Amino acid sequence: MKTFSTLVCLTLLCFRLEAQSFSSQEISALKKQARQVTIVKDKWGIPHVYAKTDAGAVFGMMYVQCEEFFEKVESTLISRLGRQAEVEGEAALYKDLWTRMYIDSSKAIGLYEQSPRWLQKLCDAYADGINFYMISHPEKKPKLIQRVQPWMVLMNNVPALAGSNIDEDEFVKFYGKDARLSLSYRPGYLAEDPREPAGSNGWALSPARTQSKNAMLLINPHSEFYGRIEIQVVSKQGLNAYGAPFLGQFNIFQGFNEYCGWMHPVSLSDAKDLYTEQVEQQDGRYFYRYNGSLRPVDSTRITLQYKKGNELLSKTFTTYRTHHGPVVSAYDKKWITLKTLDDPNIDLLAMHWQKMKARNLKEFKASMDTRVMTGSNVIYADRAGNIGYWHGNFVPQKDPALDWKRAVDGSTDATEWKGTYALDDLPHYLNPANGWLQNCNSTILYGTGTFDSTMYRTKPTYMLPDGQTPRADGAIRVLSQLQNATLDDVIAAAHDKYLAGGERHVPALLAAYAALPSPSTHLAGPIQTLRAWNYQTDTGSVATTLATLWVEKMIPLNLARLQKPYTNEERYSITNGAKLTVDFVTPEKQVETLAQVVAELEKNFGTWQVPWGQLNRFQRPAEGEPFSDDKPSWGLPATPGFMGSLNAYVSRPAPGTHRRYGATGNTFVAVVDFGKKLRGKSILTGGASTDPASPHFTDQVEGYIQGTYKDILFYKKDVLRNAEKTYHPGD
Template sequence: MKKLLVFAFLLPAQLWAQSFSKEEVSRWQQQAQQVNIIEDDWGIPHVYGKTDADAVFGLMYVQCEQSFERVELNHLEMMGRLSEVYGKNRLYEDLRMRMIYDTAAAIADYKQSPAWFQKLLNAYADGINFYIYKHPEVKPKALQRFEPWMALLRTNGSISATETGGVTLRELQNMYPIDDKATSFVQEPPLYDKMQQGSNGFAVAPAKTRNKKAILYINPHTSFFYRTEAHMISDEGLNAYGGVTWGTFFIFQGFNENCGWMHTSGRADVADLYKETVEQKGDKLFTLYDGKQLPVTTKEITIRYKQGDALQEQRFTTYATNHGPVMGKRNGQWLSLREYNRSLNALLQSWQRTKTNGFEEFKKVMNLRANTSDNTVFADASGNIAYWHGNYVPKRDPKYDYSQPLDGTTSATDWKGIHALDETVHVYNPKTGWIQNTNSTPFTVSGASSPKKEDFPTYMAPDAQNARAINAARLLSAAQDVTIDKMIAIGYDHYLSAFEILLPPLFKDYDALTQADPQKSRLEVPIHFLRLWDKYSSTTSIATTLAIEWASIFETKIGSADAERIIKETTAADRLKALEDVITMLEKQYKTWQVAWGDINRYQRTNDGKFDDNLPSLPVGMASSAWGSLPAYNGRRVGTQKRYGVHGNSFIAAVEFGGKGKLKAKTILVSGESFDPNSKHYNDQADGYLTGKFKDIYYYKTDVQKHAMRQYQPGK
């Protein structure tokens, strides 16, 4: 078998392209004639189709033109096939995905999809395959043909869509060890990555806006190039604009003329781990449940991985109980997972919301209750604003702690169906006239109009308050006469509210030092800078550098950016020594500790992700959202002296819903729409992105045509 795999792996992509039949190619060519793509002066594609399926076909073709690599890799991630590209160190990531995302179930969902939806799924695959056919020079890493059912694996465009109940890759490896003890595997995402994920969603009612129209602010925080910006239009009523996750066929965060939607990742509990009591009888395994022994089922999973120029195989025998797949072993005990990560309804919901005409229709789509990872901030042309905390929320007995693995031997801990939409935490048209969510508690979402914590079970909203939410609530509650530009200014507020908590104890620590203590003189001027600081980050601020470098030491050490926890878990000596260490580090690297934030915090775009202090870069005044900055910009040092951004603000939009023919919106995208370094759209949005100066979007066709730089059909 391995020899066959080696041979298959080495076949050139051109030979694989021959698997497309003449009938398929003819059908694709005919559908391409129903599609017109207009690229505007920012490089944004406006995809026009006679039918919704035509628009989907065109969108997928355009995505492949922009970055086929990202389209393919996103599919390989969901299919548990990254090892075929990256090698054996991704085996356990792939195993986890194979156990959660069942391709057989996706195929079954495709077959039972409504006929109208099957057309969209077919168009999705056809658009990608037509691109592969027309571009034999593009060599797929693993997928030579895309199938319609593949869209039913990534049914949500969120960056945090897979819910695992908290089981780790190490625990998965403990459950399913392989013979090669020397095999490494990718660890859990670094703590830094986990803490920096987030998003902001704001909505303001007409009473607080200048034009008496609702305004929505869409501000996801993701890895910089996780989504692209696109516009989909059809003669069947589709006219949606926004951010598209690579490899998906719907606008994930965006708007149409009637309404808009922003998703923030939330912590509504939608996946649970169960501690299983397993016994062996003969060659069979059983799990104890309500006094009975239920059979444990097995499933063979074979994962191929790249080794040199060949593909090898690793086989796993996996287990499942009545609760779900056994995803790990903790302290010797099996942990099974109950989850709902993938469903036909989830993909239907992702698509149907893009065509809704206002609050009532949007609410009907929300009632599918299949979104397992996101909160939703909403606004429409009738002036409605709304917020839902989560969507799919299982009913449970509230006396149990669902944040921890549950007793799997009793049905008392089982799910009891799912909550009705209006039973979940929500707010509709709050009297305060504003909504904010920053991956934070929903119980401060609208100030005095927020839902009451005591009215809901803990598992519905375990989310904590965060520094961004405090800042957003302060700004939105005071805001009046709001315009699109004012909303952008709020969204780009650099105030670092966490330091309201972090700095006073440090000042007290310093003041308690005796004059004879060497730290007194060593830290005198740095402390003076921090006392005078207004807590706004900027490119010219030395205090910003001191504060963030200092706080980051504790963020890493205690595993949290929670300001109150940092103060609680550190001593005066810890805090003073950390500031002294920052001074020493800066002097060593820059010959002085008085370094402006913009000299350290930089923007540099590279296709390979490798940053270089010797190459051109731009100063960045934004900071990590962990400290309260509403615009997020998370930088890293990887073999460099300077920090370079990798995560944070990505696609952003501010939208005013004025009614038919009167929609107004401004957007910005990190860097630019193109991935070609030679394109003028590779970095043409960088300055606006860094300073909060957004571009006007072209929503209506007359405006699109005025700014058209290129018009074409797929394949031409």
């Protein structure tokens, strides 16, 4: 075990290495690497990276990411290093503290040294690709990172604070200067924010359902716009993967190769848990009770730097942890610790790479069977005609009688995890008889369309916490009808205009209005518009406007009635529509809320008769510029996922605007047919370029809105035939 002084030396060494300038020998070596990589941008601006080795492909991928998104790639690195406060100021200190409680540079260096040589080469290429971009583009001034080190990519598995069932305010209050680690501290509640978080749709169709008699896969992540690229990476070592990596990472998270494809919708399958710790203070030290005895609470001092004006100041925190994990909050005189998967960084990075090179179901399952992925499901299809769905990946075994949504008693071994479920023991389907599978951030119990009572009886409830989203209802509706399906049929289904969320909730509002003894005549017109609605969205639909804004106002009412402090799991199930209900809302309140919607529309537009496409807009301003009602934009029929729109689109008013502009929803979407010759179609939010002067800044907007996708250029001869630009990194 490394001594404290050794860790300090390693930390200081890594920052000195990071600050070093590049020698002429290093630059020469990087140029030589670059000449071994060819980038072809096709007629849509989509990059295809060709290299002799896997490492060369990673070099090219990271160089291309920096070409379009250098600031975001660097920001990802800064966040991963826990150094945001050095750029953003003191307000980011606690984000950095959260990161450093899980991993720091000295630990990442150790992980790099422990990695197999093949993975080290990929980490080296990751750093080299970004570094070479900075060397060859001196006009791009980094905010902080002057030199990327290979170990930085191994700082890749800090659990998201927002996905850990605590609120950032709770964490800040616990470690803030005013809390003084008070054992009686009681946290506030999670913010009642109705915005829908990220999600995804994943579908797989068996050969029995398709015209080509091949398996098909829909890859449809919903996330923040412009946080990923569409790319293909090819090497002579057997790599040929296409899809969407997250910026700052070198694996294609959602995508496919010539043999199989994978989609990872967000999952609530339980892989992180909170524990309450009974803490006592004796002689200035903290202890916690476990199985009837006292154990010392471990403590670590973490010093962080932060920018204040032109100065770089520092602040030191003392952080605490038990054997369950770090202390993250306190509640009712007990400290709260967060337990999650320990140190999966090496295996997680390797798993995603091996998945990209899998050639069949056996190899794909072998990559997934490391079971180190949290928060994601798996939807799969392959050339052999197999389709599959696994709900969760890393899922610990534990007492099913306990409520794992909330903190459990940490003072006894009765609440400890008891191992990890094997891949085949997770709720899953492989080649179901109905011929299709779906997951739309929903329960697997309706993954094949009908309720799976056997799975419900035999699997513990913590494996099945997800509700049934309106998107899942819509998916079942369209997939049940698909026969002899083509790529275009699947795309059309993925853009179906039926809103299951509208049909779930609007009848209650109509009944509420009818039940009032003297309903407002001012609402007679809006009510009649909703009564005549067929629950189909359209840019010309006034009913879609009224219904969406009304249901949106039901979300904070649902959140307000949850047991406090409620968990992110419960919040997510409401904001994505799965457990959203209006049954508890009085008729008077339902009608009053509609009156608020009407009043707001009349105030902003002079009338309540506002078509959805007039309100709901797509606009792509240049990076850092605001949305504006005075600039060109496009109307969209898509709605937020809580209404049931399969091609989810979350728009919000911006400062100074009356219209709502898209921020999250469909990003990279692809439908792939796995025949002997792969075929597919895709679309990317706006376009492939981040340059407003480029034709590829908005050349995919119409296809994005209308559901007319471009052909995927997968084979090199097709890429070259449609090449717009061919070059080596640095040219």
